Amino acid sequence: MAGTVFVSGGSGYIAGFLIRQLVEAGWTVHTTVRNLAREAEVRASIGTDNSKLRFFAADLMSDAGWAEAMAGCSHVAHVASPLPSNAPKSDDELIVPARDGALRALKAAKAAGVKRFVMTSSMAAIAYGHPRSQTVFTEADWTDVTSPDAYAYVKSKTIAERAARDWVAAEGGDMEYVSVNPSLVLGPLQSGDFSTSLVAIQKLLEGSMPGLPNLGFGVVDVRDVADMHVRCLDLPDLAGERFICSGPFLMMADIAAILREGLGEQARKVPRRRLPDWLMRIVGRFDPVVRQVLGELGKVRDTDISHARQRLGWNPRPVEESVLDTARDMIRLGIVKV
């Protein structure tokens, strides 16, 4: 199936890959940026058939522009949400745009007669605030936002997905809602403007991390995240579905080993030393970004992705490819000097 689809946040990492795949599959895409002054730069970075791509201005924090951007669209992929690299001053800096932006997009979609609304949620809405003994997660799990483990971004994604589902249940009518819940997204870069999710690879390659913290992430490739969104827009009978979008769980030491194995001499600055948890706790007293993740030390969050495999026919690629493609593009684009 192909028609006209709306994708919010065309300047983003995931949205760029998604827009390319949608245009290749025959869709016409309406996308948003906060300021149309960025249109030419974003078009160049996406690098697809420009005649199939229209830009509109819209901000998650304002009603302006959403109705115009969605006019004529039968499908929506709501991808935009703040993903900062620093810790915000208050949780609301992330929660308000994530939640209110999703509700704005939903209301505009319903008014435009959209049939299917796919929202980019996150593993952050699934796997936080659970006991350490739980190491495997499914779509039935929800993050407990009252837990001390739930930092601002985690809260923002959980609250936004809950608010979206509640709104659809109460007011969505015939519009179908589906969420895609990715883990840490890695993979090739379309430009030097990259998502916060890639910063760990940058720091490992440039040797700016003094050692390897006892931290891990489920990892998924941006091409596979985009592919899951396309399937969720396309396939029939998905109303209310939720799909974990993740490959395997890797500790930082595993990622470092993949970089060394695949890059040889170019990975010479990647640290080998493990950072003890007590040292991370001391650093966390001064560094708010480290403080946010102290509850994560030593935690394992594997995922059961059988639902996406069976229902969508989705299969993620080998994780080594995603880690090494990130690294190679960071070197190629001069983002890191190795």
Ligand code: NAP
């Ligand atoms: P990204 O490159 O930082 O993209 C975020 C997008 O959201 C950008 O287009 C950004 O626009 C837009 N945005 C932020 N605040 C906005 C606002 N107030 N109004 C309008 N647009 C706003 O990050 P990404 O990795 O592609 O993430 C896209 C989505 O995937 C987000 O919903 C994120 O939570 C989710 N996700 C990401 C990961 C990951 O590891 N990357 C994992 C799970 C889920 P500007 O360019 O103007 O800032």
